[in-house]
Amino acid sequence: MVDLSVRIGDITLQNPITPASGAFSWEYNDVIDLNRLGGLVAKTICREPRLGNPTPRMAETEAGIIQSIGLPGKGIEYFVDHIVPEYARFKPPLIVSVSSENTEDFAALAEELSVPDVDVIEANISCPTRNATGGNFAMHEEHTKEVIGAIRAKTNKPLWVKLSPNAGDIVSIARAAEEAGADALCIANTFLSLKIRTDNFRPALGNKFGGLVSPALKPIVLRMVYQVAKVVKIPVIGIGGVTKAEDVVEYMLAGASAVGIGYAGFRNPTALITIIDDLAAWCDERGIKKVTDLIGAVKDDDMEMDTLVAASAGV
Amino acid sequence: MSYEPCEKYTDSALRFGDEDHYPERIVGEFLGEVVSNDWVNGEYKHMILKVHARALDSYAGQFFHLLCPSPDGAEVYMRRPMSIYRIDKAASQIEFLYKCEGRGTRGMGMLKEGDDFNLAGPLGKGFTLDPKWKNIVVLGRGVGLATLAPLSQLAAEKGVGITAILSARNPGVVMSKDLFEGFGATTIPVLDTDGTSDVANVEKILNGLIDEGKADAFFTCGSNRLLSLMKKVGKARGVPGQVAMEQIMVCGFGACYVCMRTFEIDGEKTLKRVCRDGPVFNMQEAVGW
Ligand SMILES: Cc1cc2nc3c(=O)[nH]c(=O)nc-3n(C[C@H](O)[C@H](O)[C@H](O)COP(=O)(O)OP(=O)(O)OC[C@H]3O[C@@H](n4cnc5c(N)ncnc54)[C@H](O)[C@@H]3O)c2cc1C
Ligand SMILES: Cc1cc2nc3c(=O)[nH]c(=O)nc-3n(C[C@H](O)[C@H](O)[C@H](O)COP(=O)(O)O)c2cc1C
Numbered sequence: 001m002v003d004l005s006v007r008i009g010d011i012t013l014q015n016p017i018t019p020a021s022g023a024f025s026w027e028y029n030d031v032i033d034l035n036r037l038g039g040l041v042a043k044t045i046c047r048e049p050r051l052g053n054p055t056p057r058m059a060e061t062e063a064g065i066i067q068s069i070g071l072p073g074k075g076i077e078y079f080v081d082h083i084v085p086e087y088a089r090f091k092p093p094l095i096v097s098v099s100s101e102n103t104e105d106f107a108a109l110a111e112e113l114s115v116p117d118v119d120v121i122e123a124n125i126s127c128p129t130r131n132a133t134g135g136n137f138a139m140h141e142e143h144t145k146e147v148i149g150a151i152r153a154k155t156n157k158p159l160w161v162k163l164s165p166n167a168g169d170i171v172s173i174a175r176a177a178e179e180a181g182a183d184a185l186c187i188a189n190t191f192l193s194l195k196i197r198t199d200n201f202r203p204a205l206g207n208k209f210g211g212l213v214s215p216a217l218k219p220i221v222l223r224m225v226y227q228v229a230k231v232v233k234i235p236v237i238g239i240g241g242v243t244k245a246e247d248v249v250e251y252m253l254a255g256a257s258a259v260g261i262g263y264a265g266f267r268n269p270t271a272l273i274t275i276i277d278d279l280a281a282w283c284d285e286r287g288i289k290k291v292t293d294l295i296g297a298v299k300d301d302d303m304e305m306d307t308l309v310a311a312s313a314g315v
Numbered sequence: 316m317s318y319e320p321c322e323k324y325t326d327s328a329l330r331f332g333d334e335d336h337y338p339e340r341i342v343g344e345f346l347g348e349v350v351s352n353d354w355v356n357g358e359y360k361h362m363i364l365k366v367h368a369r370a371l372d373s374y375a376g377q378f379f380h381l382l383c384p385s386p387d388g389a390e391v392y393m394r395r396p397m398s399i400y401r402i403d404k405a406a407s408q409i410e411f412l413y414k415c416e417g418r419g420t421r422g423m424g425m426l427k428e429g430d431d432f433n434l435a436g437p438l439g440k441g442f443t444l445d446p447k448w449k450n451i452v453v454l455g456r457g458v459g460l461a462t463l464a465p466l467s468q469l470a471a472e473k474g475v476g477i478t479a480i481l482s483a484r485n486p487g488v489v490m491s492k493d494l495f496e497g498f499g500a501t502t503i504p505v506l507d508t509d510g511t512s513d514v515a516n517v518e519k520i521l522n523g524l525i526d527e528g529k530a531d532a533f534f535t536c537g538s539n540r541l542l543s544l545m546k547k548v549g550k551a552r553g554v555p556g557q558v559a560m561e562q563i564m565v566c567g568f569g570a571c572y573v574c575m576r577t578f579e580i581d582g583e584k585t586l587k588r589v590c591r592d593g594p595v596f597n598m599q600e601a602v603g604w
Contacts, residue, residue, distance in 0.1 A: 025570035027591065031342040031435070043570070051586055056563050057573045060418075062389045067565070072572050072586070214392070266393065266566050267382065269435045270328065270344045 002283035009183040013038035016258035021097040023262030026086040031269045034090045044097040044124045049075040054206030064214020068207035093119035107150040126164035126189035128211045138164035141176040152181030162186040174228040184235045215241040229255020245278035252294035329367040349430045375465035376441030376595040380567040382433035383419040395419040398462035412461035448531035456482035459537015462559045471498035539603040556598030562589040
């Protein structure tokens with residue numbers, strides 16, 4: 001049997017499969033055994049209670065769904081007192097996602113969330129429907145560096161940072177987060193998008209813009225993971241379009257140490273467990289003893305090339 | 316589209332006759348087998364599915380989240396919520412009554428006898444019947460009747476008297492009359508074509524039923540207009556009520572906060588998740604569009 005465990009800094013996950021923030025809650029224990037997951041990831045929490053965005057919050061498109069939830073929640077006090085204990089009943093490490101519109105408050109929130117039952121703080125600096133200086137810090141290097149530096153100074157918990165696919169140059173943002181003290185990078189959040197209804201000429205979402213979620217985005221996010229993993233030393237968690245075990249393998253080959261899964265769990269509530277089982281079977285069939293052997297194992301240095309083109313390229 | 320369908324996960328879902336590996340889970344992902352899927356009238360279809368025993372463990376007002384096949388070349392990305400229309404435990408069957416409308420329900424309409432259909436559930440909080448209630452009134456329009464049918468079945472099994480007011484555009488689309496009468500319900504069809512479905516007339520009927528002692532509780536689903544009316548009459552005359560609500564949904568488990576609707580509790584407005592806090596709610600707390 002393959003050893004599926006992976007390490008993300010000081011944290012060990014029993015397998016590389018985690019749910020994606022906002023697409024999961026302890027309530028999924030109704031349908032799957034949460035103790036089998038690599039980690040548990042809570043929905044992004046903000047300081048004050050928030051209602052979230054106007055409905056409709058989801059619209060289907062030809063190539064995925066766009067959604068704009070608006071980070072609803074009951075605020076940090078309720079979260080620490082009532083929601084953390086819901087997750088603490090289960091064995092996998094608890095990763096708590098947090099967001100704020102200003103740097104000081106963000107750091108203070110991270111400090112307040114650094115309670116014993118929380119294993120990891122995930123800084124969601126990439127909510128696509130927030131603006132660059134108001135929560136979507138991951139659009140710019142300097143904002144990223146500043147906010148992550150401030151959070152780092154206030155918590156000793158492992159700090160994962162969720163990056164935005166909407167940034168122009170995700171590699172420099174990733175470097176900025178690493179330099180500022182991130183322990184791991186989650187790549188990526190959703191793609192800012194829009195749908196207009198042709199029957200009434202109105203935007204399909206109450207909030208107008210939303211984040212696109214789709215298996216079609218996997219190649220784009222995979223490319224980002226590949227580029228970032230090449231230049232940073234900290235682990236990368238690939239998030240976007242994973243629907244089957246081979247997608248996990250692909251992300252790991254590109255350099256990810258683990259994956260986050262949202263959409264697939266909406267489509268098939270049992271998908272996360274199936275993906276864990278299928279990943280184990282995939283490794284066993286190939287005699288792979290440790291899943292970590294896959295990390296960054298893409299063979300991209302000795303590519304077989306058409307000889308004529310290779311010769312003209314001077315290879 | 317180059318997106319590969321996740322057939323594997325479908326295969327891992329529980330089928331009729333399979334051993335249940337997670338008997339302790341209250342929700343499952345099941346593969347039902349289509350027994351029949353026929354037109355009821357020009358707009359609505361009725362599907363009967365043979366399902367795993369655990370899927371039968373559902374009650375009135377709950378719903379299943381259906382992975383509808385695509386009616387065209389592109390993918391249908393999200394599941395579609397559908398109320399349980401009827402449960403036949405002896406035959407291991409559940410039934411849906413649905414309106415063929417958008418891509419999901421049109422895809423569902425294409426399924427044929429013997430086809431597999433992936434469903435997740437049962438989900439949500441259903442209706443509650445207070446043992447004190449001897450007579451109830453159900454008021455539904457369109458697919459709302461689908462949701463009220465199993466409630467009436469349950470009430471009939473408990474010896475509760477039922478009056479079902481069935482609202483429809485014309486006599487041709489009055490659905491479920493036979494089904495409700497089969498439960499022993501008295502049915503009152505009200506129509507747009509002759510004006511009987513008018514708010515004023517339905518109000519008169521409701522007040523008449525209260526006067527006759529036939530309305531210990533109100534139940535409704537499927538029309539905003541009828542909800543507002545029943546709520547008003549219920550409030551004025553002190554009749555408790557429940558309503559099954561609808562909203563566009565994604566996860567069905569309470570995780571994603573997509574299916575929010577406004578409720579008013581003790582004068583304060585708040586948002587609730589239709590999928591998990593409902594879909595059945597206290598009628599006096601529900602707020603229409
Ligand atoms: C708890 C619950 C139980 C339901 N039970 C039944 C039932 O028994 N029979 C039945 O015919 N319908 C029922 N519905 C409504 C049904 O889910 C929608 O009609 C269906 O999802 C529309 O899908 P579509 O692909 O046909 O249409 P789409 O193309 O997705 O949309 C067509 C129209 O339906 C609306 N719609 C889409 N999704 C929903 C939704 N989840 N809820 C309400 N409106 C929606 C859209 O805004 C649009 O106006 C129920 C809904 C809920 C929330
Ligand atoms: C309904 C919904 C809500 C989400 N909420 C959050 C959130 O609160 N915080 C966050 O960091 N990401 C959020 N996301 C993004 C996901 O965590 C993830 O990055 C994205 O869905 C891509 O992964 P997937 O393709 O596996 O779904 C949300 C996604 C969806 C679909």
